[in-house]
Amino acid sequence: MKSDEFRVLVDQLWPRGISRANVERNLWLPEIGPSTKLRQWFNYDPTEWREFQRRYHAKLKDQNELVTELKGRAKKAMVTLLSSAKDKQHNQAVAQQS
Numbered sequence: 001m002k003s004d005e006f007r008v009l010v011d012q013l014w015p016r017g018i019s020r021a022n023v024e025r026n027l028w029l030p031e032i033g034p035s036t037k038l039r040q041w042f043n044y045d046p047t048e049w050r051e052f053q054r055r056y057h058a059k060l061k062d063q064n065e066l067v068t069e070l071k072g073r074a075k076k077a078m079v080t081l082l083s084s085a086k087d088k089q090h091n092q093a094v095a096q097q098s
Contacts, residue, residue: 006073007080010093012036015084025082029070032063034092044087053095060096067096 007025012033014020034042034056042052060067073079085091 005078005080007082008070009082010096011082011084012039018084023082029066032060032066032070032092032096035059044085044090046087046090049090052090053098056092056095 006027009015009023009025009028010033011028012030012035014028014030015023033039034052038052038055038059042048070079081093081096083091083093085093088094
């Protein structure tokens with residue numbers, strides 16, 4: 001892990017089949033991951049991407065303190081958001097950056 005990076009897992013659930021010891025991360029924030037209902041609705045369907053982003057950003061407003069903390073850390077060092085989603089273009093880590 002680079003010393004200038006702060007890695008944050010942003011999944012609500014711990015990724016299946018992955019040992020916590022094997023994930024290079026500084027922090028796990030399940031509270032800012034998408035809800036089970038939202039995740040199941042979206043099902044990583046790229047045609048629903050914009051609506052997923054809209055709904056997810058609305059959810060993040062309820063977690064303003066955690067989001068503000070992440071933004072503060074990002075001002076000091078590079079923050080890398082981690083997600084176990086197989087779709088690398090349509091997931092909550094990408095949505096948080098937009």
